[in-house]
Structures are given as structure tokens and as C-alpha cells.
Amino acid sequence: MDTLNPRTDIERLLLEMRQGDLDPETFARRLIDLEVFMPVKDDKHQIAGFQTSTKAEPLVLDDDEGNRVLITFSSPERAKAFVAEVPGFGGGLLTQMSWIVRRMGENMGLAINPGEELGFDFDPDMVAMLASLLPEEDQ
Template sequence: MNQDTFEPKNELEKQLQCALDGSVSGDDFMRYLMDAQVFMPVEDEANQIKGFQRSTRAQPLVLEDETGTRVLVLFTSPERAKAFVENHPGYGGGLLTEFAWVLRKMGAPAGIALNPGLDAGFDLEPEMVADLMASLPPEA
């Protein structure tokens, strides 16, 4: 990965770049990520009013990798998602929310791809996602 071409635009991206270059440990980055805000592309509703989501159940962008593993797609900001979602019609919108909230709403552990297709990104295997889900404190 060529980190020189990725210019961080928010604190999450700064922390991610530090984790990728080794100046922040992977464990420290994961602790930061748990409370960080991520962008989750969601499927557009038919007959929607622009900017208004009627459904209470957003359908996130989930792909299958070459081994058949389901992978939830997340980004560090809506801007980082633009080029990727162009190849996935129907996913023009999305949610900005905390990473821990995403984990809580996942039914079964799947893989997670953060910033797929970008120089600064990474994948979490389903086992790691399951461990993160299990580490979440109970909701108040």
C-alpha cells in the first residue's frame, strides 16, 4: 500500500494511517475505532423523498468475497465511499454512526472491509468481528 497518496481528512483517518504505518498499535487503533464514527452505505428506498429514510431497517452494503464470506462495507467518511458505491447501484445513501453501534446491529458476525479499494483501509475477518462483538459492554 502506498500511504503517500492518502491524505487524512478526519481524526479516524489520521488514526488509521498511524496504525497502518506502525506508529499506533493495532490494539490502540481498535480501541479508538470502537467509539469512532464510520459511514455505512445503505440501500436506497424505492420512491424515497430525497434525504429522508422512511424504513427503520437500513440494508447495508454486504458483499461476498472469493471464499463466500459475507463482508460488511464501511468507510471512514461519506466522501471516501463515493467512488466505491458508483459500482453498486442503489447504495447512494448511508448512515454515519459509531462503529460499536454497527457491531451491535450485526446479526451474525461477518467480515468487515473498512475503506475497500483505498490505499488506507483494512479487512477484519469474521472471527475478529465476533471477538469485538463479544467485547462490547451491555447497552444501558
């Protein structure tokens, strides 16, 4: 896959940020409304295309500093090579970044397209800043 050929809205946003065309707050405000792919652990004995569990276990890894980092991608295609190296994470779900940020634990980082040029890593403080931009949820 051409690493600098954006194919999704989030990839176009990442490219704008990479090129310096956006300030960090504008980037964050636009990001929370976009859709990302979150790899989740496969169920054992699954029916193809059917998730039997009601709780998805996301892919969380430790970074070099020992921080826990939630792994996401701009599309399922961008995830393929990465998740091939992590046994058990062949499934996933597409959802809004805001949904993910609302459900993240404290002191967790977030990676979009880890290791790729069209990627971005958020440390825990940056994730907290993203969470502060979320509108109130309707009850």
C-alpha cells in the same frame, strides 16, 4: 481524493495503524468509539434526503473466500466511487463503529474503505474480537 491524506479521526487512526504506530488492541479500542459511514440501500420512490424505511439495509458483499463482508467508509466522500458501482446504494448513515458491530451477524467480515490505501479489512474473528471490547449496553 488524496489516498494518504487523512481527513477524519478514523483515517488518522488507520494511518497510525498502517505506519505501525499502534498495537492491534489499542487500534481496536480506539476504533469502536469512532464514526463511520455505512452505505444503505435507497428506498424506491423516495423524497430527496428522507428515508421512509425504519430498517436500513447495509451494503454487504461476498469476498473471494465466500465470506459476507459489511462495507463501511471513513466518510461519505470516500464511499462515492465505490457505491457508484453498486446500484441502489446511494444513501447511507453516519454512526459509531460500536453501533454497527453490536448489530452485525455472526461470521461476517467488515471492511473500512475497501480497496483504498487508508483502508482495513476485518475477518469474522477480528469482528468478534471488536465485539468483545464493547462495553455493556445500558438497558
